[in-house]
Amino acid sequence: MASTAQSTSSTLPKGVAPLRAGVGNSFLWRRLHSLTGIVPVGLFLLEHFLSNAEALNGVGAYNAQVKFLTGLPFRLGMEIFGIFIPLAFHALYGVYIWWRGENNVIDYPWAGNWFYTVQRYSGILVFAYVTYHIWYMRFAGVHLVDHYDASFWKVQHELSHQLALGIYVVGVIAASWHFGYGLFLFAAKWGIVTGKKAQKRAQAAGIALSILLMLMGLATVYAFVTAEPQKKNPVWDQHSESAPEQSRLIPQSTPSSQAR
């Protein structure tokens, strides 16, 4: 492609390709990735942190919140189209982005570059954590749609394992950072906040939000860990004959969840 020194161009290695003006769909996908991180994934994250913080108000409040959420109309549709698909897209495309970036924070240890690097690795961490989290909380073990009143117990039981507790703490911190700083990145890349000072403020706000979410998340974890240990109700292992009406909206529990 090099227009200069034609006679030598064939003997030179290629290097980074020039801009492919008007070619490809990467703009759409990349911007969609950015958008899904805010809406709906980011919004859901906020809701999720808030809902979980009900744990601070005690077992009853927490279980009631789960009941409210599991009882929402069109829950399954919202779950699939509002959470799972956008989340999966954001996560998988994010891995692709992470894979293509060439982290150089050792040579250029500047704040923005650190944040860039952390954004990528926190994304990977969150992806791993969320996969694990969804599996255990949504699909494995006691089914909370059938047994909302098992919610507090289930989380507490989970966090009673040292390793799981560690994973949750890391997951909460990574997710909080990824979202808070991601909000700033969204504002900067989409041209919402453009000026130097304004970006400084927006960055500070994004980081502040991250920290707020971290505190909220960790306080929630703390609430579970320090609450009086709940006892498991044997009923929770049974299947959904006695379950509330709306639980029929979801598919039958998998055999594996029964086994547990």
Add this chain to the structure above:
Amino acid sequence: MANKSVLFKIKRQASPSTEPFWEEFEVEYRPGLNVISLFMEVAVNPVTRAGKPTTPINYDSNCLEEVCGSCAMLINGKARMGCSALVDNLEQPITIEPFSKFPVIRDLQVDRSVLFENLKAVKAWVPIDGTYALGDGPRILPQVQEQAYQLSQCMSCCCCMEACPQFNESTGFVGAATIAQARLFNMHPTGKVLKQERLAALMGDGGIQECGYAQNCVEACPKDIPLTRSISDVGGDVMKKAILDFFRT
């Protein structure tokens, strides 16, 4: 001060297809030395620190005043201009390498023609009707001129691209310099006529969307060009265009 010397090592490469190797040099210290004057010393006395005869170092340079953009290289790991890298401010031994993301021609010379291709792709010019007499240019307020001037000082050194984690062979990212130039010409009363074409070009593969906002570009830029500001501004413009295209075409 007597017998003080400057120690530096250079990553050299005889041709694009041969393996790089390091050579160490030592020259007598004088106040006011810059990296380029070290190379000039080696040219006069091409001998390594170990006393082995070698060849003068091949490097691109021209103005030595940091306006032509030629002598960009990695100095102690960072992308910067050799002419404005004063020995007094550098930790020794100074390590000097060619840019890592551009094909090496020889020693410190690399092929940076990709930037000029990118400038073509975004039509970084004001499309005048002709050079014949057409009267005065457009009136431009001093504030607008000051903004344009900042951007117009880009000397195509490619430091912003070298330092960018997103500028690499898998993304084919266009880099900050080109985006800032697109903004410069979109800002001009006449240059604006190609604005939509420029934005469309920047929405192609390797376009502005590949920016990861690590902000290394603005830190590395020797001319303090507001590069991240430009990426954000143009980022807003391409979004507006994308949305309008979606609803209005």
Add this chain to the structure above:
Amino acid sequence: MATTTSRIIIVGGGLAGLSAAIKVAESGAHVDLFSLVPVKRSHSVCAQGGINAAKNLKGEGDSTWSHFDDTVYGGDFLANQAPVKAMCEMGPGIIDLLDRMGVPFNRTPEGLLDFRRFGGTLFNRTAFAGATTGQQLLYALDEQVRRFEAEGKVKKYEYWEFLSAVLDSQNVCRGICAMDLRTMEVLTFPADAVIMATGGVGAIFGKSTNSVVCTGSAQGSLYQQGAAYGNGEMIQVHPTCIPGEDKLRLMSESARGEGGRVWVPKNPSETRPGKQVPEGDRWYFLEDWYPKYGNLVPRDIATRAIHKVVHEHGLGIQGQPMVYLDLSHIDRATLDRKLGGILEIYEKFVGDDPRDVPMKIFPGMHYTMGGLWVDSDQMTNIQGLYAVGECDYSIHGANRLGANSLLSCIYAGFTAGPNAVKYAKSAPAAPDTIAASFEAERKRQLDANTRLVNNQGTENPFRLWRELGDVMSRNVTVTRYNDKLQETDVKLVELLERYRNVNLSDKSMWSNQSFLFARQLQNMLQLARVITQGAFLRNESRGSHYKPDFPERDDANFLKTTKAFFAPDADEPRFEWEPVDISLVTPRPRRYDSK
């Protein structure tokens, strides 16, 4: 490509070369543009202060005639007047065009072009874009050429070295011979006309304000092929340079234009730093000697005044060859706005902030007024070969005014471009032997390469260059004495002799810069003799050429253009003198102390 399309080769991608390229491409002819460096990195980027044109936007009654008069007067009447007048008349149109191309010229609050005052005039006539006007102008033209390139009308050969012109049996220029700086391949390229735009010869003086590529090698090569070299002895020394290890960096005349004051401590043994020397202990010698122009006297006057103060009065700062250029009395905001870029250069390369402390400066080689001889069409004495910009001798006479160089580059390019296209259409048909001429020229250059690379001598070309620079800077710049000039020529002959013993430490044939430099050195040495002998023969003082033994201008004997021709058998220059066109303004004494 249609066979009827004319092909014009342009060598050099600075302001002059790109101006020519734009005109040629616009006219429909094809351009092959050769440059040592990507054209955007040409030496024109170094011009800081501005570009002159009598737009008269300051209500001062400026006119193109005044501009013309200032220019020929500033050049001490050595320039042929018709081209100067044409340039000054083209000036306002050029500014408008550049403005339309998007050059970010500084503006007045009303959005109009702002103008500042430069040396050698009483008018605010200099349009400027921050402190990097040359860079901004070059970029505007570069962008236009890129547009033509994208349209296929211009083909760039960047990283190519011009080696020589290809002349046919009738001595008509038919193309060039050039070398790819990467593959080191030597090729010939046919053209209907060739335009040289290869800039100044700073490297002949070792350290100068010029860029690395400004060696004068192309001019030296053409001179040896029979091109006449005009007024070689006219070398401008810029009064305000920042001494550096690798080069001399310019401190733009705009620093004086915006109110910079030149001074030295009255006490030769003054030890206080500049900032702490009280007003009463400073000697503002330019303001003292030249009350009307003050610090804004033309460059040659300022240079000699600084030399006088340092060498005759012994008042250099702490005994060193340096004087103060002081801006620290002006408020920071104004300085940042008007001079930000050039002050950053000082800050960056010296480490002191000139907003706080006075700068230390000294004169250094800056501009080549002389160059390839051209007629009013910009054609050299070789038919089909044109020269434009700093590499041609016209316009500036014995001294160039600040901010006239950018204008002269564009003027020359805009003149030569269309003239070359016109010439191409009516050029005489090539003789039958033309193919042989191309082959012979290529062989001559290949042989030179082979000779150089196989040479088994003892001389390092870079050491020879240092010696060349030292002797030229010492004897052939500000003050010239005939005995020293003769001494210099003897030294040059010695260097040429030793050049035959050059041994390259790098004999590879891939992107070998020292090989290239060694090639250029031979041409530089030949041209150095033209400069030195031209200075020796001109027994008068005129413009930048100053001989204390002949302190007056001598119009009776020397109101003449020096034309140097290479005499191959003698291997040295042969001189002719040509009368100067003074049809428009009668020469008058050039004095800036009163007027």
